[in-house]
Amino acid sequence: MDKEVLRMVIIGLGLVVVIALVVVSHFKNKSSRNRNLFNQGDSGLGSIDDSLVIKTEHDEFDIVPIDSPAEVNGDQAAGFDENEGLQPPAFIQFSVVAHSEQGFNGFSLQQEFETLGLVFTELQIYQSLSANSDVRFSIACLVEPGVFPINEMDTFYCPGVVFFMQPDEMENPVHCFDELVASINHIAQTLHGEVRDAAHNPLSIESLQAIRQTLTLS
Numbered sequence: 651m652d653k654e655v656l657r658m659v660i661i662g663l664g665l666v667v668v669i670a671l672v673v674v675s676h677f678k679n680k681s682s683r684n685r686n687l688f689n690q691g692d693s694g695l696g697s698i699d700d701s702l703v704i705k706t707e708h709d710e711f712d713i714v715p716i717d718s719p720a721e722v723n724g725d726q727a728a729g730f731d732e733n734e735g736l737q738p739p740a741f742i743q744f745s746v747v748a749h750s751e752q753g754f755n756g757f758s759l760q761q762e763f764e765t766l767g768l769v770f771t772e773l774q775i776y777q778s779l780s781a782n783s784d785v786r787f788s789i790a791c792l793v794e795p796g797v798f799p800i801n802e803m804d805t806f807y808c809p810g811v812v813f814f815m816q817p818d819e820m821e822n823p824v825h826c827f828d829e830l831v832a833s834i835n836h837i838a839q840t841l842h843g844e845v846r847d848a849a850h851n852p853l854s855i856e857s858l859q860a861i862r863q864t865l866t867l868s
Contacts, residue, residue, distance in 0.1 A: 756806030
């Protein structure tokens with residue numbers, strides 16, 4: 651065998667031996683580290699080194715058991731009610747103003763009032779009456795003195811009509827309010843008018859809902 655080849659073989663064998671020793675040493679150290687994770691004489695999870703046990707006593711993310719009572723916030727503990735303090739208005743007033751400059755014709759108003767079941771009373775205005783003749787809401791003319799000339803309705807014109815009610819005078823103010831709203835919408839749509847609030851601004855759905863909500867609390 652050539653000397654140069656023999657020298658290369660010997661070097662190669664030496665490298666193999668060195669690599670083998672390194673590998674054996676590595677696995678021995680790893681095995682030793684694994685054994686040190688557990689206390690001698692113990693077995694199972696109970697034998698895990700205390701230094702490796704996660705402490706949860708002061709964990710900020712504690713999980714509340716399902717069957718344990720949930721903590722209530724301050725508002726709930728104090729019996730907070732978001733509707734507390736809301737009171738129904740003593741007087742509710744809406745108006746329907748005619749789009750036409752001439753205003754609403756008296757006879758047309760009379761027909762629609764009768765369609766809605768409204769009654770012309772001794773006050774010379776129209777009113778919604780219950781089966782017991784209790785007044786639920788009233789309708790007057792926007793022009794003073796607010797009365798309707800029942801014998802001259804054909805030639806009578808007014809710029810608008812006003813609907814009003816007193817919730818504290820009724821047993822079921824919510825029902826009466828709903829009927830009032832239905833009536834003003836009917837007049838506005840049939841005779842071409844605009845519904846306005848007590849400040850003479852266009853009446854919004856939000857305002858109606860807010861008023862109705864207060865009536866449900868009474």
